[in-house]
Amino acid sequence: MSGQKMEFPITWGMVIDIDKCTGCGACMASCQTENNVEPQREASNKLRSTSWMTVYELTNGKSFPDHDIAYLPRPCQQCGNPPCVSVCPVIATEKNENGGIVSQVYPRCIGCRYCVAACPYHVRYFGWFDPVWPEGMQKTLSPLTSVRPRGVVEKCTFCHHRWTLAKDAARANGKDPDNLDDGAYVTTCVQNCPSGALAFGDLKNPKHKVHELIKSPYAYRLLERLGTDTQVYYISRREWVRKLGDNYLKSE
Amino acid sequence: MSIIESEKNWYPEGVERCSLGKFLKWLAFLGIVAGYGFVAMIVCFVYGLGVTGLDNYFGFGLWITFDLAVIALGAGAFFTGLLRYIIRIDELKNIINLTVIKGFICYSGAMLILSLDVGQPIRSWFGYWHPNVHSMLTEVIFCITCYLLVLIIEYVPLILEQKQINKIPYLHNLAHQMHVVMPLFAGIGAFLSTFHQGSLGGMYGVMFARPYAFRDGFFIWPWTFFLFVLSAIATGPCMTVLICGFMEKVTGRKLTTYRIKSLMCKIGGTMLLIYTVFKYLDTWAWINNVLPRAGMTFDQMFYGLVYGRWLFVCELVLCLLVPVVFLLTPLRKKPVFMYSGAILACAGVVINRYVFTVQALAIPVLPFTKWEIYTPNWAEWATSLMVIAYGFIIMSLSYRYLPIFPQEVGLNKK
Amino acid sequence: MGLDRRAFLGLVAGGAVGTMFTPIPWKFIDDASIWTQNWSWIPRVPKGQIDYVGTSSKLCPACEGLKIMRVAGNPVSAGGNPDHPLSRGGVSALARSEVYMLYSPARIKSPMKRSGKTFAPITWEQALIEMAEKLGAAKGSVAAISGDGTGTVNEVLSALVGKLGSAGCFMMPTEATSAAKGIKLMGGQGQAGYDFENADAVLVLGADLFETWGTSTRNRKAFGATRPAGAKPASTYIYVGPTRNNTASVCDQWIPAGAADFGIVALGIAWHLLKAGATSNAPGFDTFKAVVNGGFGPEDVKRATGIAPDVLAGIAKTLASAKAPLVVTGSPFGQGLGAAPFIAGMSLNMLLGRINKPGGVYMLPELAAVVPGAMSRAALLDGDLPAFLKGVEAGKTPAPKALLVYDANPAYGLPESATMAKALEKIPFKVSFSSFMDETAALCDLVLPNSLPLERYDDVATPYGSGFCIYSLVRPIQKPIHDTKTTGDVLLALARKLSIELKFDNFQQVLKEKVAGLAKASGGFVAKDVMPWQVAAGKPAPALVGGDLWKALETGFAWTMVGQVAQTGMGFASEVVAKAVKAGKAPAVAATLAPYSQLRTGTPATGIPCQDLTTVPDTELVGDTTFVRLNSETAKALGLKKGQTVKLSAAGVDCQAKVHIFESVMTGMVSAPLGFGHTAFDYFSQGKGANYLSLMTVAEEPGSGMSMWIASEVKIA
């Protein structure tokens, strides 16, 4: 069933300031290339295209001129209690001690898509066809992420390969790989965001900025009441934006 | 001896069959349908599942619905086996063979579709080698494959009883021995089958982030676990009766007595009544507990035509209450009520499996997402049709050459 | 002994059982599954030592400094350079494409010559000979168009064209065009630079500050820095424009106003400021005051724009009470603004005393030119390309005999594109130096592919919008993948062939000379620990550390200078404003086209970068159809429904679109995305949607005489 919350000494988390996101898509573009997602010619079919990071457009549902919009970048929420992990029949996806990152291992995945069905955030993508790059473009593939064949499920990994690099760098410099400085490991979307709307760090480490950010009264998470206990936090000073993070009954 | 004459030697003792030419034409027709599906299957294997109508919103679609429906309707086999061999309702021996073949067709067909539905079929064995004991799907994989083996074991003696094959003493003996141990397999089968019917339901019930499907439950099993078992054993016997009736219609011969069919329907109806009670309780708890906890309302669960409220009404009223009345009251004595009751019951379970598979995924759980529509495409339809055609082929061959219906000779004496 | 059936069966059975006790089936099953993770048709990732090298983005108009990740010496991805003032680690979706665009299917692989309707590859030598011959014959009537707003290559191009006998040397119209014209009309000197980092209240009139306007990545970094997550913002941003676009979505306030009305809004605010006692000793203040008081009172503005008087008063109050207010005027789609709205906006800055002040507008000096005979940037920006081409099309201006097009795509990226294409057709000999097979290259007689920024030496000098002078280098990180050359080199070689003296043999020399000049400029420094806006705010500028500036620039650092041109006669240019800005009753127009542009759909010169197609939402493009946005009231008035396919007509052109009901668009406006509807490039751009820029009609702005196309009426059916 729904499993229990796991505690990790390191809990990597992202804090996204919606009030700063202009919806430009730089995070998505960064993610695509960092993680070797193929360029998709028919990317306008959003139900078929792969974008580990996706920017949603939020509206307050009112008419002009009271209408308001906001953009919500959505990486994998790295749930503390992931709906997708317990359902996997072959342990291709796990929530283990790795900083609380929900792993997804492609050579183990059989492509049953049960996790795709279980995830309410739509962060899981299936390889419908073998990936194809325009001639020569495979030379620009990132060496840090493997290319997935068709038929397996993939998702945002919080660029965990950058963590392994950061740990290696710490080891080489005689530092503690399990106590990285703030900023030693950040995801590509966080690094490249032109607005600085995204922050990343160890939620449990008081030396990391995000540790404080998640305590903001404006911080909230998506679908909290389902008990997914996500590690991605959003911040907005706008109440209607916060309200769109979850479902509420009229009486609430 | 011409082929046409010698072919007749293979018929069961004392029965009549249509001409070989007619039979071959029938097979050819089925073969074309199956062949079309086979091409679709190869296309899926070679190019990947992108050729289907599935997408990242609807990872599960027609195939899973088809599998679940077929497996539910195929449940007649284990349940009738249970009643015949364990509970010893002896009368059922007259229809048990049919249920075994139906079960075999349904399960092997479902397996075929499943192997298509996984993105990496070559890795399917990981389900055994690297099982995740927490996953309901692991339970399904284990139980379905094991149960398919049981069904094969149950089907083999039927083949061995074929007039010509049975002449070989060794095989004759083997068939006999297998019949002796059949209660054991019936028992194993009943156990396995109950479990995977349940875990198929459990697969949906555990999706706690999908309010449409999520259910609380008993120990590790959500209520859907038990509901799926109940709905399967309720509709399985009805499906057997429908198949039997259909075969009688097609062949123009009486295969079992109305009494047997009526008994099966009564059993199915009784189970359907139990199911109805639990399903109503479950629905009530879902509307008043599961949904509000998720911050959602009953009204939010329906949209447009394909996910409309009419499905809900159909499933819970037209296909539950009505068939219960038709199957458990004296109305059953009239074929029209009995058959339509059975049809409705089966339709109800198909709707149930559809809404759990597709509607559950179509509902926007994130408040800023919207309803999405899923339409299966030719590749999914063709392969599903292939399995149906395959079932018809197996059933046609079995009927023509195997002594399935013990009463057939007696009932058709002129 | 014959093998009978039993023996055979035994053999088979024994063999089968035996096989189960061998590795064969198990190894086979295992290896087969391992094979599925090693399919030969799935590309392997590159292996080797990873390192990072610095350069600057040239494809992206925001000119971010980049850190290029390399594997075994080959570039694999582009990230923002945290040390670069225009990036600070940020990168746009377009700048991110710098690496993979090397392998874009749209790239031109070798020099090509038109033969009939198609092209045939030729050698560089043949191309030079051909070009020298044709240009020699066209002497006295050679025109050039450049789309590079920041490169020193413009010096080479303009000097060459000048010496060949220029028929006009033009820049593609951008925000910089309107600004340069405005400054000129105001009698000012220098390039307007905006110090967002030190501003605490920013009024944005139309400019899509955080998407396409100027140094947009830097703008956003500056914005973000004053907006700590979850805390009270240290700045106020107010956006005035026809839609709540990407910029407006994060601003504190969005004030709906038509793109043609920015001047009126500015003067309406000026009315409040003047009323509150604002004054200025700049020339023309009295006339300005008279103009404002004479027709831009709150009621006048309301009548013309629909903006309520208290809203306007509120803005004025916000600006007046801020420590460092700043007004930025621009076009919501980056072009066609005209000079008057810019002047009106700048007048507010002058009223607020914000010229050459921290957090205000700096009048930045142009970096010294090095190529003899080169035109200054101000002179280049003074050319009016749409007017010129329209004149050619109408036969009013003689068509030049030859045209050189550098890094520009006028056949696609100009308004009234049907007219512009006709004008281009009248020019008998055209050469494109494009890297990609764009719409203009497809029209040209010679296509001489420019190497991409990662394959060539190039530079970025103070892009428009930057609040400080800045210079960074672009340097080759990889050998040209195809048979391409740096256009600067090609132009210099051409000059030699034509016996024109341009002082330099190759383009790298030009850049070296440019850098050598910078090293001598006083006040310049390499931004490392101290950033230019800190210097503007009072921190002492570090000395330019002796040594090799070239080397520092090559590593990816930027030379910057907080400089300003002392203004001698910058005035209000009220006569222009008075003629161009009139707060009359808004004409009854059923639908006004309000285009918007986004970096993720590239520039006219790049097309849509293939990976960025994924970032385009399905409210903008579905299949091959683009969406236009209008609010439900407009839709109702026009009788349109959600999802309906419509035809937009204007300027003698029809465009198809689907209707997207979007309430953050002003009533009466039809918001349309630019960057789609390419007929050239590759399958990531070609045939995707329509080019709504072609619907924009060019008009002459009263007072300035400048071409403008900020808003056009459009028919929808």
Next chain:
Amino acid sequence: MEEKRSNSAGGVGGMVLCALIGFVGALVVGWVIFPKLLYSEKTQPIRFSHTVHAQLGIDCEQCHHLGPDGRFAGLPTTESCAECHGEETGETTANGKEIDKFVKDYVKTGVQVPWLVYQYQPDNVFFSHAAHRGFECTKCHLDVAKMDTPPAYYENRLSGYSKNTMKMWECERCHASMGTSNACYVCHK
């Protein structure tokens, strides 16, 4: 059919005998012939002698070193080999000829040598040499330092991987014994 049944008495024994033959035959095929068929044998493009280099006093780390960022440099590039072997020797010894072959085919053309890596791990595996610094190289790698001729490389015809590639269970066993995490993302990417 009648005829076959008649010699059933002798047939049963024959059947058992044949079954035995089949069983043993299968074992032979499975254990002896199959492994030979499964792997193709390949030799290194250049007969690099680790012994010769070791005898010259060159440390392993001189060519196979960790970078300052903790990333493993792996095999030396053609350029670093060319620091010593930049020119053809013209010698007629076997070693001299091999050096000349290297210079001619790779140094002059600027091509990297397609060395066959015995421990080749697929793209989906991340291995941190920095994290394993405390171990002897030979714990996982072939002890080539004492080899004059590099050993043959066996490639699995089906999976395409080297025979020597460490399987996941081997990594996991060691991690388990060391008390190190076996979480997926420790090694997978």
